[in-house]
Amino acid sequence: MNSETFLSAGRRVVTREAEALTLLSDALGDSFAAAVQVILDAPGRVIVSGMGKSGHIGRKIAATLASTGTPAHFVHPAEASHGDLGMLAKGDVTLVLSNSGETPELADIIAYTRRFSIPLIGVAGREGSTLLRESDVAILLPPAPEACGTGIVPTTSTTMTLALGDALAIALMEHRKFTPTDFRQFHPGGKLGAQLAKVSDLMHGPDELPVIASGTHMGEALLTISQKGFGVVGVTDAKGALIGVVTDGDLRRHMQGLLDLTADQVMSKSPVTIAPDALAEEALALMNARKVTCLFVVDPTGDGTPAGILHIHDCLRAGVA
Structure with a gap:
């Protein structure tokens, strides 16, 4: 009652x-x-x-x-x-x-x-x-x-x-x-701040980038993957522009004679990247859609040189979900 x-x-x-x-x-x-x-x-x-x-x-x-x-x-x-x-x-x-x-x-x-x-x-x-x-x-x-x-x-x-x-x-x-970018200046904390965080706020910088030069043998590529801990390695050309990415899936597809190959022969070309000023929420959605755990950060107005790398765990730790 x-x-x-x-x-x-x-x-x-x-x-x-x-x-x-x-x-x-x-x-x-x-x-x-x-x-x-x-x-x-x-x-x-x-x-x-x-x-x-x-x-x-x-x-x-x-x-x-x-x-x-x-x-x-x-x-x-x-x-x-x-x-x-x-x-x-x-x-x-x-x-x-x-x-x-x-x-x-x-x-x-x-x-x-x-x-x-x-x-x-x-x-x-x-x-x-x-x-x-x-x-x-x-x-x-x-x-x-x-x-x-x-x-x-x-x-x-x-x-x-x-x-x-x-x-x-x-x-x-x-x-x-x-804009949402303006809004975040006044809301850096909490869930709202996380949702409005930029990729550049969460990414790992140049010093932590897992990158190798074009033509590098896979033995060295595997060593870089292991040392950097992101599970991937980016491949750059002579000018430093990102031209491909070697992922766990690429390794499995080339298991036969892997160490006799170069990174160029194994890598996925034209990798998916994200801009540094994109929202971290957008990056997370892209990772989920492409079923990847990392995105290289590349300024679309630049020369293609990677500025950083963003792992899905970086987004989750920051509360972007």
Whole structure:
């Protein structure tokens, strides 16, 4: 009995918040576009502020903006009244959040923006509220009941505010043509950092390359394979360009009289390579598709000289999977 009651409550909350997000999407208009433009025009940072639950949402919005190419940080309105107003400067733009639009703790930060002509973007759920009246750009959240049923617990309103912050961040990111490479600069750690790692971040460099010159006898080639420990050896021409690779499969196919052969007679020609600036995730997918455990790293704009080698274990150790 309790299980059904819990599920019913959970589904009701999710449904109400989903309906509110649809209302928000339909309500976005000129004020949203104006907010994006104001932020783009500001040479400084986006200063996000809000009290209580709006403050928690504001911290997340500031973090999302900062990680997607829009410098931003959160200023607590109460701390702002005790010295942190100094964190706001000419050239900045403020994004202030308040469901009621009448939060008293916001008075000083609002007044400061007016006094020093710092653009103010206000987000509130009450039309005609102080925050929206004072704002250069006023974004009114659509009327939607809180999911708690009593109308007193910030739920639907904070969900809409969070989604609005994401919408601003992505609109700005797309306008700035923020790439996965840019994104990784702010996300070097964890699973996300691993997924966005470049081949050059994980590869073994020139000093560890298992390479031999064209014409080398297989006895020496086997010695290089054993010493380097990658299970393969690359074959290069007189200019140092990679022209082939001797793999375990090649060795098995040429077992008869192997030591009487040269690497050129055994190698697989035109080997599959990967560029140093490719994502490690792309390299792993290529290895899986070709059923190989190593890729030589070659700059496609260069002279064909291998710059490194990437083993599948390097990707797995880094969390690329």
